[in-house]
Amino acid sequence: MTIISLNTWGGRASKENLLAFFEAHKDVDIFCLQEIWSAPYESLKDKIDQTKVMTNGMQEISALLSNHQMYFRPHVLDDYGLMILVKKDLPVLKEGEIFVHHYKGYVPKDDIGTHARNVHYVTIETPHGNRTIMNFHGLWNGQGKSDSPDRLAQSERIMEFIQTINNPIVLCGDFNLSPETESLKKLESLGLRNLIRENNITSTRTSFYTKPEKFADYALVSPEIHVQNFQVLPEEVSDHSALYLQFT
Numbered sequence: 001m002t003i004i005s006l007n008t009w010g011g012r013a014s015k016e017n018l019l020a021f022f023e024a025h026k027d028v029d030i031f032c033l034q035e036i037w038s039a040p041y042e043s044l045k046d047k048i049d050q051t052k053v054m055t056n057g058m059q060e061i062s063a064l065l066s067n068h069q070m071y072f073r074p075h076v077l078d079d080y081g082l083m084i085l086v087k088k089d090l091p092v093l094k095e096g097e098i099f100v101h102h103y104k105g106y107v108p109k110d111d112i113g114t115h116a117r118n119v120h121y122v123t124i125e126t127p128h129g130n131r132t133i134m135n136f137h138g139l140w141n142g143q144g145k146s147d148s149p150d151r152l153a154q155s156e157r158i159m160e161f162i163q164t165i166n167n168p169i170v171l172c173g174d175f176n177l178s179p180e181t182e183s184l185k186k187l188e189s190l191g192l193r194n195l196i197r198e199n200n201i202t203s204t205r206t207s208f209y210t211k212p213e214k215f216a217d218y219a220l221v222s223p224e225i226h227v228q229n230f231q232v233l234p235e236e237v238s239d240h241s242a243l244y245l246q247f248t
Contacts, residue, residue, distance in 0.1 A: 001030070001090075001126070001131075001246070001247055001248070002027075002028045002029045002030070002244070002245065002246045003028065003029065003030045003031075003032060003133065003170060003219075003243075003244070003245045003246075003247075004025055004028050004030075004031050004032070004233075004242050004243065004244055004245075005031075005032040005033075005034075005135070005172035005173055005217065005219060005242065005243040005245075006031070006032075006033055006034070006238060006240065006241075006242040007033075007034040007035050007137065007173070007174040007216070007217065007238060007239075008033055008034065008035050008036060008054075008057065008061075008237075008238055009035055009208070009238040009240065010035045010036075010052075010053040010054055010057065011052075011053060011054030011057055012052050012053060012238075013208050013236065013237055013239065014237065015054050015060075017235075017236075017237045018061075018237045018238070019061070019064055020237075021235050021237045021242070022061055022064050022065055023064060024235075026064070026065055026067070028244075029087045029090060030084065030085065030086050030087070030122075030124075030133055031065065031068070031083075031084065031085040032082075032084055032120075032133065032135035032172050032173060033061070033082065033083045033084070033085070033135070034082055034135070034136075034137040034173055034174050035080075035137070035174075036057050036058050036061070036072065036080070036081060036082065036083040037053055037054060037055045037056065037057045037058065037079060037080050038055075038056065038057070038058035038059065038072060038074070038078075038079040038080075039055060039056065039078075040053075040055040040079075041055075041076075041077065041079065041080070043077075044112060047112045048112060058072050058083055061083070061085075062083075065085050067087060067088055068085035068086055068087055068088060069085065069086050069087075069088050069092065070083065070084075070085050071084045071085070071120070071122065073097040073118060073120040075099075075104075075115060075116050075117055075118045076107065076112070076116070077105075081120075081137075082097075082118065082120040082135050082136075082173075083120075084120055084121075084122055084133070084135050086122055086124065090124050091125040092122050092123070092124055092125075093124065093125050093130060094121075094122065094123040095121070095122045095123075096120075096121060097118045097119060097120050097121070098118060098119050098121075098157070098161050099116055099117065099118045100117055100118065100119055100154045100157040100158055100161075101116055101117035101139050101150060101153075101154045101157075102115070102116035102117070103116060104116065104118070111142060113140045113141075113142060114139070114140070114142075117136075117137065117138060117139050117154065119134050119135070119136050119158060119161065119171075120134070120135040120136075121133065121134045121135070123165075123167070128248070129167055129168070130167040131167060131168055131169070131170070131225075132165050132167055132168070132170075133169070133170050133172075134162075134169060134170065134171040134173075135172065135173050136158070136172070136173035136175065137173050137174050137176075138154060138173070138174065138175040138176040138177060139151055139154055139176060140176050144178075145176055145177050145178045145181070145213055145215070145216065146178060146181060147181045147183050151177065151181070151183040152182060152183050152186070154183070155183045155184070155186040155187055156186065158171075158187060159186060159187065159189075159190060162190055162192075163190070168221070168222035168223075168224040168225050169192075169221070169222050169225075170219065170221050170222075170225060170245065170247070171187070171218075171219070171220045171221075172217075172218065172220070172243060172245070173217065173218070174216050174217050174240060175216065175218050176216055177215070177216070177218070178213065178215055179196065179197060179215050184218070187220055188220065191222070191223055192220040192221060192222060193220065193222075193223065193225075193227075194218060194219075195218075195219045195220070195221065195227065195243075196215070196217075196218050198230075199230055199231075201232055202214065203215070203232070203241070204216055204217035204218075204232055204240060204241050204243070205239060205240060205241060206236040206239055206240065206241055207236060208236065208238065208239035209240070216240060217240055217241065217243055218243075219243050219245055221245075221247070225247050226247055226248045227245065227246070227247050228247055228248060229244070229245070229246040230243075230244065230245050230246075231243075231244050232244075
């Protein structure tokens with residue numbers, strides 16, 4: 001089974017290159033995508049420059065990946081958030097979300113970046129048992145990627161949810177965390193393997209990202225997940241690099 005996790009940056013790097021990336025990787029079984037739009041926001045036009053954003057990204061990407069079943073779980077109003085696409089020949093037993101920062105429908109009064117955060121998940125049936133794939137875009141607070149009370153609480157809520165799942169998991173996405181944070185170590189304390197750390201990855205950002213902190217994206221897996229291939233893909237279609245995972 002193969003997974004690609006990517007923060008699409010709303011297509012800001014290049015809509016054409018982003019869609020070409022998905023076309024080139026359309027045989028991947030599961031896509032876990034962050035920063036997906038399904039409509040423009042008139043109500044947020046004074047807070048977000050939407051002129052370079054794929055405001056119909058959900059529709060355009062899912063149309064291109066027509067052999068996949070699309071699941072969309074917004075965390076800002078109804079039209080911005082997380083999307084998982086699963087090859088239609090993979091049986092999806094369950095799909096859902098949990099909110100781990102604020103609550104569904106919460107919209108901040110000031111900085112829109114501090115919006116609510118959810119974890120989007122699917123449980124898939126395989127010949128070797130069920131596997132749960134979790135897609136996550138962690139809290140951004142405008143103060144770097146270090147620990148904060150909200151980030152620590154966010155990790156605690158994710159841990160509580162993981163402990164309710166009785167099959168192996170893959171947790172991937174843009175965590176907005178540095179490798180040395182307690183917020184990340186809390187998740188690792190469940191026995192999850194941090195593939196970024198294991199593979200000595202030095203950056204998950206592309207040249208579009210000019211700040212010094214080069215970590216944001218992670219893939220954590222249960223010990224029972226047999227990893228065959230893990231890499232940070234070279235294509236620059238966002239300010240984040242795509243993570244590629246192949247496992248049995």
